Amino acid sequence: MLVMEVKEKLEKEYYDLPVGENGRDDEDMILWYLKDRRFSVEEAIAKLTKAIKWRQEFGVADLSEDTVKSIAKTGKAYVHDFLDVNDRPVLIVVASKHLPDVHDPCDNEKLCVFLIEKALSKLPAGQEQILGIVDLRGFGTKNADLSYLTFLFDVFYYYYPKRLGEVLFVEAPFVFQPIWQLTKPLLKSYASMVKFCSTETVRKEYFTEETLPISFRD
CATH class of the missing domain: 1.10.8 (Helicase, Ruva Protein; domain 3)
Structure with missing residues (x-):
């Protein structure tokens, strides 16, 4: 064997x-x-x-709730309380709350890894992947962070292979497009997992009324 x-x-x-x-x-x-x-x-x-x-x-x-407490308080990323319609744990990133000039990059990385571990701990029997949602509403140049985005996908590629089933980029504004063009070649096979969509798509295709994250409710 x-x-x-x-x-x-x-x-x-x-x-x-x-x-x-x-x-x-x-x-x-x-x-x-x-x-x-x-x-x-x-x-x-x-x-x-x-x-x-x-x-x-x-x-x-x-890593624990305590070690990432101060950066988690920003609300920039969290694991949703409910699974999506495909029984996948959901990791949500709120891009407008990511401030690379303010937050320590090491704290960002620790939070990222802690939340991946937390999401994986919620995998139900028979499910092997998680759903990533990047909420890009309100995203501006002050939130742009190419190195962090690359870190995020590198972590999944090298250390959590095949754990990321799909990534939703929700309501991407025009200002995000050049950042995506720069990042896309660095993401290798993960680029094909990214789906640009609307909040309406998130509501209708990924959650029930009961399980929909509060930030995506009407």
Whole structure:
């Protein structure tokens, strides 16, 4: 079995990596990365070791409501209380509240990773992906942050592969278009997951009346 082969190689060649949940002996994680790399053992090991090292260096296990409390208070991003109609946890970003000149980039990154972890912890049985919603109403040049947008997609590509099912860019204003043109080539395959849509689409196609986020209600 390929999972065991990866596990044994990691134990032999990367014995200093942590073990346990999200560690080098986590069979579910190993299988996920094997699937992501089309069952190439070498490619899975390369991506997996990079992800485990990143989790350790970033301090993912130490993130909590308390550690991100001050930046979370801005309301710039949160995990919605309800799943969408496809049973996916929902991560909402309010772009107009993202102020790169005011907020510490490290705090932004910690909040981002904390919320991804929180959304994934809400995955129901049989569901493997989450929905991202970027609310672009009120977005202006002061909210533009190419490096943060790139960080966000890099995190999903390298460390949470195939966890992002779809990203909705809601009510994108004209000023957002040049930023998107700059970002799009950096997003690799994730660019095809982005769907530009209206608040009406969010209401009608992704939620029921009971589960619709408050900010998208009439």
